[in-house]
Amino acid sequence: MSPTIHKTDVVVIGAGPVGLFAVFECGMLKMRTHVVDALDMLGGQCTALYPEKPIYDIPGHPAIEAAELIDRLAAQAAPFAPTYHLGQQVETLTRLEDGGWRVGTSRGVQIDCKAVIVAAGVGAFGPNKPPLDGLEAYEGRSIFYLVHRRQAFAGQRVVIAGGGDSAVDWAISLAEVAARVMVVHRRPKFRAAPESVGRMEALAAEGRIEMVIPYQLSGLEGTAGRLTGVRVADLEGVEKVLEADVLLPFFGLAMNLGPIAEWGMELEKGHIRVDPRTLATSQPGIHAVGDIAHYPGKLKLILCGFSEAAMAAHAVHPLVHPGEALSFQYSTSKGVPGAD
Incomplete structure (x- = not known):
């Protein structure tokens, strides 16, 4: 038929x-x-x-x-x-x-x-993923490429990586519910809408967002799919660890x-x-x-x-x-x- x-x-x-x-x-x-x-x-x-x-x-x-x-x-x-x-x-x-x-x-x-x-x-x-060792073990548990419900991150320490609209907009939004929001970007200039960048910078000035600049992701710390920290490195390769429960990499699609x-x-x-x-x-x-x-x-x-x-x-x-x-x-x- x-x-x-x-x-x-x-x-x-x-x-x-x-x-x-x-x-x-x-x-x-x-x-x-x-x-x-x-x-x-x-x-x-x-x-x-x-x-x-x-x-x-x-x-x-x-x-x-x-x-x-x-x-x-x-x-x-x-x-x-x-x-x-x-x-x-x-x-x-x-x-x-x-x-x-x-x-x-x-x-x-x-x-x-x-x-x-x-x-x-x-x-x-699909998301562009950061080239980090052991990334897959944390995906869906501590590392997410999108946010369905911001309340899922209430009270958590959140690292957001990226410099576009998604990174900036979610930094602003999650600052209202997360225990701590850290934004990692390799340079001071962001590619997001200027008004949104201004709002994020104002929140940073109030201490509600921590700007981690100029840094980029370099590694993950944790066990059994649960993050305890995110390693970042500056332009000279000097590393430090950001204590974190969640990583949100926003590097586009x-x-x-x-x-x-x-x-x-x-x-x-x-x-x-x-x-x-x-x-x-x-x-x-x-x-x-x-x-x-x-x-x-x-x-x-x-x-x-x-x-x-x-x-x-x-x-x-x-x-x-x-x-x-x-x-x-x-x-x-x-x-x-x-x-x-």
């Missing part, structure tokens, strides 16, 4: 924040969507890596936790009844005779559509496009090259938005991804509704289905 082939207007690949907003934008333009994501839950990195991490650059929200942002985006998309295919990866994209695409997943699901919006974030991802690299789109440095006016890729009918998309002047911000999702939805409308004039109205005048 041949498998059932679903039919829809647009397939959105990726159920992270930008993918969810793409569902909303498509819905506002009367386009039905199916959404595919390799994770078994909505939210992408926001849910898998840092659900309790505060995000500070969402318009209208001075601060909002990642998990709450996903909940709100899912609720915003809900009136348009998207169909979610979670826990499966898109493996094939096949061009159809009518100009559309057939999307095939790792679970054998097949979906025919008029257009595809790729919102796959960084593709498949190792990205892998996976099957995306085989779909015939023009790539640049592990990202999909797009036309910034329409987010169109080199494959007709396939658009890419969010972190995976690349164009001159690209900013990897969620709010930019939201804008790209709206632009892509408008760009694919003629493919879904050919010959139909798009009389765009603001949501304040148009309203949302199901809203009072």
